[in-house]
């Protein structure tokens with residue numbers, strides 16, 4: 001750490017914030033909640049969601065897809081841990097749902113839910129499915145939930161508000177969502193790029209990554225996270241650019 005970085009870290013600390021850096025991109029994040037606090041608050045919601053889906057008979061009801069997710073996910077998690085060592089202690093979980101409202105979701109701490117209808121609709125092969133999973137894993141690795149909640153707290157300027165309240169406001173208050181939309185779209189692009197790095201390191205061919213983004217672009221699929229989505233055509237160009245990069249670095 002150089003003197004300026006040390007000063008910056010000191011300033012963040014003085015403001016009650018922890019400075020963190022996103023692996024690979026090196027982007028500095030300002031984080032005001034601890035990783036543990038975010039994970040435990042999200043955990044309650046996650047359990048509610050799982051119970052709800054299970055009660056409706058819509059959780060893990062595609063056993064073949066679940067097996068694919070677990071096999072493909074294991075290699076991607078190894079790549080993730082190489083970039084972010086503390087991720088080895090996270091409670092990674094993969095699930096499927098036949099709820100057609102879900103395409104793919106990553107919750108803080110590495111809980112990933114994939115919609116079986118979405119996978120079927122795009123007829124994803126293993127490398128393409130790995131690209132989708134890697135995007136979601138990248139959100140966890142880059143701690144995007146923690147960053148979004150920290151930013152929401154900052155926007156609200158309610159330093160004493162507990163995390164639970166910030167989370168509710170983030171979910172229900174459109175004005176907060178709009179003010180965070182720039183950060184959301186930055187996070188989506190970052191998850192695309194970091195995800196491709198993870199998939200590449202896990203040994204998946206770049207051609208499958210490009211074809212995943214081509215399928216999204218061709219079908220003009222809806223957002224993985226509603227609203228916060230870079231145009232699918234620009235995601236496809238990004239994927240092609242990254243594929244060239246992987247090729248030239250071989």
Ligand SMILES: [Zn+2]
Pocket residue numbers: 135136139188191224225
């Ligand atoms: Zn995303």
